[in-house]
Amino acid sequence: MRYLRFNILFLLIFPLLVFAEDGSQLWLRFPAKNGISADKIISKGSSPTLNIARKELGSHWQGQTVELRTENKEKNLKDGYRIVSTSEKIVISAGKEIGLLYGVYHILRLQQTKANLSHLNTIEKPSYDVRILNHWDNLDGSIERGYAGRSLWKWEDLPGKISPRYEEYARANASIGINSVVLNNVNASPNMLREDYLKKVKVLADIFRPYGIKVYLSVNFSSPKVLGGLQNSDPLNKDVQKWWKDKAAEIYRLIPDFGGFLVKANSEGQPGPQDYGRTHADGANMMADALKPYSGIVMWRAFVYSPSKDDRAKQAYMEFVPLDGKFRDNVIIQIKNGPVDFQPREAFNPLFGALRKTSEMVEFQITQEYLGFSNHLVFLAPLFKETLDSDTYSDGQGSTIAKITDGTLRPAKLTAISAVANIGEDTNWTGHHFAQANWYAFGRLAWNHQLNSEQIAEEWIKMTFTDDQNFLNPVKEIMLSSRETAVDYMMPLGLHHIFAGGHHYGPEPWGDYKGGRPDWSPVYYHQADAQGVGFNRTKTGSNAVSQYFPPLNERYGNISTCPENLILWFHHVPWDYTMKDGKSLWDELCYTYDSGVKKVRDYQKTWDRMEPYIDKQRFTDVQSKLKIQSKDAVWWKDACLLYFQTFSKKPIPYDIERPVHQLEDLKKIKLNMGHHN
Numbered sequence: 001m002r003y004l005r006f007n008i009l010f011l012l013i014f015p016l017l018v019f020a021e022d023g024s025q026l027w028l029r030f031p032a033k034n035g036i037s038a039d040k041i042i043s044k045g046s047s048p049t050l051n052i053a054r055k056e057l058g059s060h061w062q063g064q065t066v067e068l069r070t071e072n073k074e075k076n077l078k079d080g081y082r083i084v085s086t087s088e089k090i091v092i093s094a095g096k097e098i099g100l101l102y103g104v105y106h107i108l109r110l111q112q113t114k115a116n117l118s119h120l121n122t123i124e125k126p127s128y129d130v131r132i133l134n135h136w137d138n139l140d141g142s143i144e145r146g147y148a149g150r151s152l153w154k155w156e157d158l159p160g161k162i163s164p165r166y167e168e169y170a171r172a173n174a175s176i177g178i179n180s181v182v183l184n185n186v187n188a189s190p191n192m193l194r195e196d197y198l199k200k201v202k203v204l205a206d207i208f209r210p211y212g213i214k215v216y217l218s219v220n221f222s223s224p225k226v227l228g229g230l231q232n233s234d235p236l237n238k239d240v241q242k243w244w245k246d247k248a249a250e251i252y253r254l255i256p257d258f259g260g261f262l263v264k265a266n267s268e269g270q271p272g273p274q275d276y277g278r279t280h281a282d283g284a285n286m287m288a289d290a291l292k293p294y295s296g297i298v299m300w301r302a303f304v305y306s307p308s309k310d311d312r313a314k315q316a317y318m319e320f321v322p323l324d325g326k327f328r329d330n331v332i333i334q335i336k337n338g339p340v341d342f343q344p345r346e347a348f349n350p351l352f353g354a355l356r357k358t359s360e361m362v363e364f365q366i367t368q369e370y371l372g373f374s375n376h377l378v379f380l381a382p383l384f385k386e387t388l389d390s391d392t393y394s395d396g397q398g399s400t401i402a403k404i405t406d407g408t409l410r411p412a413k414l415t416a417i418s419a420v421a422n423i424g425e426d427t428n429w430t431g432h433h434f435a436q437a438n439w440y441a442f443g444r445l446a447w448n449h450q451l452n453s454e455q456i457a458e459e460w461i462k463m464t465f466t467d468d469q470n471f472l473n474p475v476k477e478i479m480l481s482s483r484e485t486a487v488d489y490m491m492p493l494g495l496h497h498i499f500a501g502g503h504h505y506g507p508e509p510w511g512d513y514k515g516g517r518p519d520w521s522p523v524y525y526h527q528a529d530a531q532g533v534g535f536n537r538t539k540t541g542s543n544a545v546s547q548y549f550p551p552l553n554e555r556y557g558n559i560s561t562c563p564e565n566l567i568l569w570f571h572h573v574p575w576d577y578t579m580k581d582g583k584s585l586w587d588e589l590c591y592t593y594d595s596g597v598k599k600v601r602d603y604q605k606t607w608d609r610m611e612p613y614i615d616k617q618r619f620t621d622v623q624s625k626l627k628i629q630s631k632d633a634v635w636w637k638d639a640c641l642l643y644f645q646t647f648s649k650k651p652i653p654y655d656i657e658r659p660v661h662q663l664e665d666l667k668k669i670k671l672n673m674g675h676h677n
């Protein structure tokens with residue numbers, strides 16, 4: 001009997017041992033537990049951060065002796081470091097201890113990607129001071145727009161019980177240079193600032209600190225009223241100001257290096273200073289004053305729009321430009337990459353560069369709210385790069401968003417870059433194994449926005465899977481083209497926001513929420529009619545083009561010079577308009593949707609050939625996600641072409657695979673995925 005039980009146990013556990021590749025290790029797959037001995041690690045002193053650096057070397061580093069030195073002369077590297085090596089020794093020097101830890105992760109990365117380690121002479125200095133993840137996690141454990149399970153933060157268990165994943169999370173971030181996190185949703189509960197919650201936050205902050213990570217919180221503008229029982233939350237009310245000062249003092253008593261607040265105000269129903277006839281500057285400055293004595297900062301979001309006003313794409317600019325110069329110097333305006341909302345492709349947000357006396361930072365979205373959740377393989381580095389490399393022309397040619405936000409063109413006290421995280425309690429952290437690459441890519445670009453997408457993809461594949469060229473090259477190709485592919489099968493040529501309402505999974509170009517907010521309706525965005533399709537943002541339309549600096553206003557405003565990948569963003573284009581390749585707009589739309597579908601099918605073919613090179617579990621997981629993506633791509637193509645065809649009245653070119661759905665059936669699909677807008 002006992003023998004039998006052993007056997008059954010063995011049978012159950014054996015496959016787990018052989019195939020235990022569940023993705024939980026992320027890109028941190030250093031050789032286990034056989035690093036160099038203690039006498040080959042030279043460093044003075046001891047501190048939590050240094051101890052981690054030593055531990056990582058002792059467990060995983062297999063090369064020459066490593067010396068770690070903090071040196072005053074390296075202070076100008078900020079969190080950066082210098083690495084100089086000979087065949088006997090590698091010296092990592094940095095102004096701060098965290099720089100040493102980053103340097104250790106740097107050489108471990110080189111070891112894992114099999115780089116030559118003998119003649120290193122590298123200086124690394126981060127592009128941004130604050131490299132921050134925004135978690136949209138709620139206090140009840142759910143995550144807004146989260147597709148990888150529930151929140152990592154176990155608020156009910158804290159402060160007493162500590163999940164091992166808190167430290168694993170901190171380590172993963174540190175390994176790519178992320179140094180800040182906002183723990184909670186921008187649609188913030190006032191309870192976040194309650195004393196009992198702050199004590200829980202303190203525990204997380206203490207765990208993250210040795211990894212160089214500071215904690216920030218999203219705050220609800222009405223907190224003084226809701227939590228403090230004050231009459232209102234008017235930023236000019238002395239009692240309100242005092243409430244925030246006292247709250248700041250309370251937070252810093254618990255968390256002396258607390259980073260500051262992230263605020264979504266007067267947006268999508270959230271309270272804000274405008275409720276009291278005050279401006280965003282009044283609101284932000286009040287909080288900035290409360291945080292100032294402790295060097296805390298306010299990240300004030302520019303994602304504001306209301307249904308009654310102008311073209312949604314224009315509103316952030318209209319509200320914030322008049323306030324330029326009115327913000328305290330510890331306020332940074334946090335701006336989504338595009339002026340609408342994290343679409344597969346948007347023109348860049350014209351607010352970048354338009355504020356000359358106010359610091360600006362980018363907000364990206366890593367979680368794939370508008371890119372197939374954690375079902376679609378979409379590598380986001382090309383999207384991030386597209387924004388960072390966009391030339392705004394604010395200060396003449398070469399005024400890229402990277403240079404506006406990193407302090408080059410607008411010297412700032414503190415520079416920052418943020419992204420909405422895709423992390424949850426799923427074993428593999430992000431739902432799709434390839435979604436880990438987007439967390440990774442954000443961290444690497446926040447550290448160095450000069451890296452290109454290919455370098456990042458290559459590094460990540462080598463670290464996460466294998467450096468076998470037979471795997472590396474084809475998979476890299478998939479990753480690098482994947483964002484464009486998703487644009488092709490979802491919203492090519494500048495189409496945007498034609499998602500199913502609420503959850504944003506799948507197509508609903510026919511969506512017309514009469515009686516609801518027009519700016520949440522797909523028909524508001526594509527404007528299809530018998531003549532053509534697209535949103536006229538030129539002078540004859542909403543004139544959003546006027547918010548761009550010359551020559552972009554002209555370039556975007558003129559249909560013949562507007563980049564075709566944004567043509568329907570800026571123009572209402574006739575169905576028979578001749579595109580650059582000679583096709584009519586209608587045909588171009590059809591072929592582009594079709595090519596998106598074909599590319600996903602190619603990804604499937606490529607992926608199936610990858611089976612010999614990696615573990616069974618991750619191979620199969622990705623394979624089944626690609627099946628979903630492939631079906632979804634056909635769904636998107638059929639829904640959009642059949643629907644737009646009701647306006648264009650033109651045939652789908654006959655060499656294109658025919659639709660396999662009926663439009664009427666597609667219109668009936670109602671996924672039960674919750675959510676309001």
Ligand code: BDP
Pocket residue numbers: 144145186187264268303341342369677
């Ligand atoms: C939209 C999301 C919504 C967020 C909002 C925001 O649909 O859930 O609350 O952005 O960023 O994309 O505030």
